[in-house]
Structures are given as structure tokens and as C-alpha cells.
Amino acid sequence: MSDVSNKNMKMTPQRIAIMKYLDGNTAHPSAADIYVALQEQFPTMSLATVYNTMETLKQQGAVVELSIDPGKKRFDPNTQPHHHLICIKCKTVLDIFVDFPLPLSDRETGGFQILGNRVDFYGICKTCGDTPREMIQTNR
Ligand SMILES: [Zn+2]
Numbered sequence: 001m002s003d004v005s006n007k008n009m010k011m012t013p014q015r016i017a018i019m020k021y022l023d024g025n026t027a028h029p030s031a032a033d034i035y036v037a038l039q040e041q042f043p044t045m046s047l048a049t050v051y052n053t054m055e056t057l058k059q060q061g062a063v064v065e066l067s068i069d070p071g072k073k074r075f076d077p078n079t080q081p082h083h084h085l086i087c088i089k090c091k092t093v094l095d096i097f098v099d100f101p102l103p104l105s106d107r108e109t110g111g112f113q114i115l116g117n118r119v120d121f122y123g124i125c126k127t128c129g130d131t132p133r134e135m136i137q138t139n140r
């Protein structure tokens, strides 16, 4: 398959299924997560198809790519400005819809017009915090 045909992506059943899976999804899934979730429905769909679809959706502004998880790209179908709370153990990502006024002086911005910000909070979620240490270690 040539690269050109990829650019004109049609609404394939796989793509519709991916968009449906992402609709209202607050888990911030990676391409691999989406691939696994849709395996049963589309056994012949490849991980590359999911990657390509996510790339297209990102370019169209339908999803936001997050770089908060160093292991993999995560995608957020909620394109409204919001912040994230990230568990460093299980990589759970929660949304925070609070405005953080982070005033920068003119000296710091140098005339730069600030349109928004994105704040990532790192920590340990309640589930991981409640898990005894031995269990976390055997989980590796
Ligand atoms: Zn956790």
C-alpha cells in the first residue's frame, strides 16, 4: 500500500470503532490499549492501523496526544483545555478541570501572548497507595 492512499483516510469500520471507543473515554488510552480493546471486534486490524488512525485523528484535532507517560503516547479525546493527575506507579491519568492562573510577568514572557497552560501533577493514586509494598514489587 502506498503512502498516498493513507492520507485520504476514509471512514472505515475500524476507524468508526476507534472513534466510538474514544467517545467519552477518560482512560487516556495508548494506541496499544485501543488495539487490545478492539481485538475481539476486529481480529484482523493491525496495531499499525490503530497508530495511523490516531495520527490522523490527532492531525484533525479530534484527539490530543499526551507526552506524560514516557513509556508510550497516550491519547485524550477530550480536547477542552484541562490538566492531568498522573499516578507514577500504575500510570492512571485523571482529568482536572480547574483553572490555574499562573501569572507571568512581562519580563518572563517577553511579549509572548499566553493562550493557555497545561499542568501535570505526578503522584501515587489511592489504589496504589493502599496496596502493600510487597504486592507492588511482585507486580513488576
Ligand atoms: Zn496508581
Ligand SMILES: [Zn+2]
Pocket (backbone or CB within 6 Å): 028, 076, 078, 082, 083, 084, 094, 095
Ligand atoms: Zn485528559
